[in-house]
Amino acid sequence: MIPTVGYLEERFDTFNRMCFDGALPRIPVKLSRAQSFVGRLQYRPVRDWLGRTVRYEDFVIRISTRFDLPETEVEDTLIHEMIHYWIAWKGLKDSSTHGRLFRAKMQEINAQYGRHITISHRSSPEELDRDTRIRTHHVCVSQLADGRTAVTVCASTRVRAIRRVFALSPTIRRTTWFTTVDPWFNRFPRCRAPKIFPVDAAELAPHLPAA
Ligand SMILES: [Zn+2]
Known part of the structure; x- marks a missing residue:
């Protein structure tokens, strides 16, 4: 399916209730024509006068419409980005981009809801090269x-x-x-x-x- 903004916003609200206790404030979900990623979370650090990051703002989730993926993969992509959002919004420190915190939350959601969220979504070249799962x-x-x-x-x-x-x-x-x-x-x-x-x-x- 090729998702629409309305569809993604509805899914965002549903997964927010299901997987994040409804804690995440709504953020813009935008469509993109990018070929280099399926989903991506963008945000901006807010720094204090010493240059230390105090929080993050201007969160946007972008979902590419280049790929005609099965609906469950579109949903998994959205949840993947929502985990990034949850970590950044709460100001948690993870051990890497998809570190211990990310994986723990991902595994919790996969186990509880029978989902197949992975860390292999298409984003940066470095992230892609770290995806070493063996699949045919x-x-x-x-x-x-x-x-x-x-x-x-x-x-x-x-x-x-x-x-x-x-x-x-x-x-x-x-x-x-x-x-x-x-x-x-x-x-x-x-x-x-x-x-x-x-x-x-x-x-x-x-x-x-x-x-
Ligand atoms: Zn990611």
Whole structure:
């Protein structure tokens, strides 16, 4: 699904009640066309005259509409950002971006509500490289007519359908399909629809299977 602001605001209120005792003040939830992340929390530190951070303000959650994700993944992404918000708003100090506090809250919510929130959402390149979970990926690398290289990680049930569309696409010159457990591919969304994500060919090269 591609979420709307109204949908996300309603979900925010629901998860706030369910998972955070309704403690979180409402903040703007905005849509983004970003390809580099699915969800992101932004905020601004307020400093005292010594330059020490005393609190955070201007919280905004941004959710990308670039990815057609299953509804549960959209919800998990929103809750993920809400955990970041909860930590920053309460002024808690975590051991890292997704440190002990973050993981404890995430595991508590996953266990209580049977959710699958992860720390692998697409955000900064450093965060992406820290995602080392082993999962099986059905990958298509496309050479585009304009010379670029693109990656598609397909939902396993959609490989055949997406393959068919790509074979007929005038923008795709050549495709290579393979299955891999390389965690580098964790950074791409699992596509249920034919979508391509242009990548830096040099960055991709070490992750291609040996010819
Ligand atoms: Zn995060």
